[in-house]
Amino acid sequence: MPADLAVIGLGHLGLPLAQAAVAAGVQTVGYDTDPRAYTELSAGRTPVEGPLTASDVRRMLSGGFRPTTDPAELGRVRTAVICAPTPLGADRTLDLTAVGDAARALAARLRPHTTVLLESAVPPGTTENYLLPLLEEGSGLRAGRDFHLACSPSRLDPGNRSHVYANTPKVIGGLTPACTESAAAFYGRLTDKVVRARGPREAEMTKVLETNFRHVNIALVNEMAVLCHDLGVDLWDVIRCAETKPFGFQPFRPGPGVGGHGAPVDPGYLPYNSRTPGHPLRMVSLAQEINGRMPQYVIQRCATLLNEHGKSVRGARVLLLGVTYKPDLADQEGSPAREIASRLMGMGAQIGYHDPHVLDWRVRELPVPRADSLYEAASSADLTVLLQHHRTYDLQGLAVKAQLLLDTRGATPAGAAHRL
Template identity: 40%
Template sequence: MVVGVLGLGYVGLPLAVAFAEAGAEVIAVDTDPAKVRAIRAGASYIEDVSSLRLAAVAGQLTATTSYSPLNHAEAVILCVPTPLSVNREPDLGPLRSAVTQLGQVVSPGQLIVLESTTYPGTTRDLLVPELTRISGLRVPEDLNVAFSPERIDPGRTDYTLANTPKVIGGLTSACGARARALYATVCAETVEVSSPEAAELTKLLENIFRSVNIAMVNELAILAERMGIDIWEVIDAAATKPYGFMPFSPGPGMGGHCLPVDPFYLTWRAREFHMSTEFIELAGKINQQMPTHCVERIELALNDQSKPIRGSAITVLGVAYKGGVADVRESPAIRIIESLAQRGARLRYHDPYVASLAELSLTSVPLPEALAGADAVVLITAHPGIDHLAIARDAALFVDLRGVTRGVDAPNIVRL
């Protein structure tokens, strides 16, 4: 079997390696020459794929910036970005560009699967018409089409591509059956739904569920702070209930490629159906405001020590959107650092996974250097392998936005 994977980021590269390990010949395509060079050199840039694994499938996986080799694939899987515009609306530019170029090289009999998270109707109303228009091939007579949402949680080892059920929605039952056969080679379980729209909405539901619950606990954290109650103690106590409750943690805001983005795809689409998804939009608004609240929390904590933000040496621990990964997409740390800089803080950061933040002209400094002389240490992302409790004990002021110090009562520790 020859499988094409288009887009070699956190979703596409693990998928390409998995198919190669299963014995398929994989054509891996990305428009970024640096990624292609890294793959050819056997140097992985994704935490979920070790360089050892990548090098082991060198004979099965061909990386290229050209779409032409996809003409020979039996199946092509699209894993391209679907970000938001500056106005927080869906930006399908990367997907449209990929479909346009793919349409020029597809051949009859191929299976085309979209994995990129998007709003319901994208596969049927955008992907299919564009492929048909450009290639002259008919769907489903000449091409099979399906949508199968990615379920990648970067850095996670208990649930991976292999043991996470794969949802599939084919344009027809034949398309769905063919997609299930494809993914059965790398996934232990497949779950077929009735249509691409159902599969597209499934992905959005999964992430909106988390977004709404995180927003609720973020709002409660702000209220609990004003009431003088430790929200972390409350969450831990509520989590002892064996039924009817699922714990979520407050934080400085949501990051990554899904949670901060997916709700806006659905709310945008809902307006076409004369509906305002107010509950979902409110959750998004609350989560978007958390970096601002965290800056205010830092400001108040410094004020209690008779120090202003302007001129204070502030060290940020962790700038990735979650622990154990190097991904800074939509990371709340970026907004927090920008706000602190605008207020005149002298900033340093330490992150063993993120060497530099080019957009902020900052580079990670070694931990001892980062902590030396800091007026405040702000924990934004708790990476493994760092003794945050020890840092908190020694810091002049430790602002904990992740709850790692829960249960510790000390005058120099301030929790979200």
């Protein structure tokens, strides 16, 4: 059965888009080459942690959503949105392999007058220099003349109940003005506001700016956390005071590291060197370095606290609370918890964990014991470390039960625990 929309890539980007489309009454088919994604979705389960629950998937299916592994479905839609993952590689560039695979699958079946949209996080220039040639060569059609092409980077904030798909503005940059308007007509069905960029590169760079803004400001406050601890200053009280300023300040808070799917992007490492100046964003590189050091700083604080209480890391029982990258979600993408656990294990500590959203956790390919009773585990552990503040945690009660508590999120009452 033909559909209005094909979402290509049923992961953290594609599933929320498909959910919003189905809710808006758009006949949607979801394409993914992973048989597991098809099996899980068809059975009413979510194939990835975080963005949707099983009940969300079941509502989508009852609303007409159809998952598929058949690429022939891509040739029967008016709009196709590429939501393929672009993980950060070892060379600090975004890996566009999945975007290329999605483009080739779509190009072989692309029909005239189709609107092709790119939501994946990509370096500036990707839509025109990478995606466009693949689509044109594979289809024999010309972008801007035979089919519409635009970029509209995803702006998802998993778990945010205030800013959902419908009330989060969508930035759109089309290859031509007609491409932009075609994309705007589609997204206008899903969201309250559409923001037109001058072109694809401006839309792509908007995502770079937004993501780097987050990482740079987290790096600043992480450095402030280390400085304030050394000076005996309560950083959390400093932030509380600073955020009362009604202009020129936006509060960020430190933590044990930076997780999530939005990797910082340095345009100095773009794959299109002949089309870019090649000057790295030094502030972004420095922010990555600072944020990357935070797990080791947490280890240092753990060792110091244990030592101050007459204990060594070797042989110490350490309980880690919250191993996900974000509160109240099961998603572990980029969470610093695994690195912290691995380093502590390497120092001879006995690691356990508790997380209401993660029932099984492995570090170094080894299962980590999960605490069934939080208070009992905290009272028997030499050190309890809060890495993620899930709302189910009663931190005041936990501070009473724990022998020693390190709060890396500043969530405990003042004086109840050692804070980052």
